[in-house]
Amino acid sequence: LLSLTENTLKLARLLSIPAVVIPQNREGRVPVKAEERVNLLLNYTKKLEKMGYHKYVLDPLLTPIHSGLVESLVAYYLLRNNLPHAPLLMGVSNVVELLDADSPGVNAVLAGVASEVGVDLLYVTEASVKTRGSIKELVSATKLMWLTHKRRQPPKDIGINLLRLKEKKRRSAGMKKEKFKIEFKEVPRSNPTLEHDFFKIWVEEGEIYVAYYHNRVAIKGFKGKDACNLYREILKQVNVSKEHAAYLGMELEKAEIALKLDKSYIQDEKLF
Incomplete structure (x- = not known):
């Protein structure tokens, strides 16, 4: 269920399924500072546990670049330190959808950050043309990060990658123009037309x-x-x-x- 806030926490009494909890106060405001977000979520978890509800998933809310991305990442870090075993969710689309860059690399970096912080669940959408394929990309990225985390190594040379247009090493067909005793002439550009x-x-x-x-x-x-x-x-x-x-x-x-x-x-x- 997406998502419980301070105003809707009481609905947890009626739930038998997991619900995501976000740091939104009674005024509908999400604090900018990481510490304030964490304190709200810590307070919400205490209230939920008093109700006997333990199936919460916490989402400090990832913020887009230049709107507080770093501060929101700090909130994930602090929350994980305060609640080592609570499930955390990160909505990576908040960054990917609001960034005009190819999504494979962005999804890979965010999956890596989530892995290092200890996030359990990643939420991704394909709401725009430029992010089509993000689900598949994030699946590959999480596999890459899981394996390299277990092996305690950087996310490279593992057999999984998100290289789509670039490559790790240059390959050569073994051909060099110096090997030929012929002249290679520049071909002028032409625009042939086909009438019929x-x-x-x-x-x-x-x-x-x-x-x-x-x-x-x-x-x-x-x-x-x-x-x-x-x-x-x-x-x-x-x-x-x-x-x-x-x-x-x-x-x-x-x-x-x-x-x-x-x-x-x-x-x-x-x-x-």
Whole structure:
């Protein structure tokens, strides 16, 4: 149950399920200072235990960046020291949703902080486009932090990671231009146009869609999730030039990357 406050604590007498308790006083205010939040929660737990209710989960409330994030983290730390065995909840979305940064790294750091402080439960939402996939990311992050906490080591080289666009080590195909006795010429940028035969490519409902136009009329349609499979099937059914085939392969690969990253794909536009 989310959430009990000072004004609703009495409802605990009617509950047989766990309830989250937040540091909100009778005036509906959540204190800014960590010590005040902790004192409120300590007072609430005493009242709840007098009622015979012991299934509470405490949430000092994580605050967004520049609105008191550090102070709220101090509240978690102090509360854990005061109540070593009480279950704590941290709503990480208060930070992730209000930060214009890619969510995998943010979720990983917050999971690490929660692990070190001793938080038991993490609450996450996917309320915006930029945070889609946060649940899956946080599951991976908590596994990473649990393993490294048990092994008493930093969260790296464990077999679990949240690296999505970057990599731990550079890999090489073993090719160097110095090995070749040929000249590599710079290819000028060009924008070929196809007047009569062309493709329209877009991403919709988790799949790549391709419409083939002949004489400006759509006559064939293809869909799938794998760029290579789509490319091969299209070339089996449609006779295109080498230049057009190269273009098709490039755009399909871009569409697949966009699909995997849950990112918008617009034909002929760069992904990054």
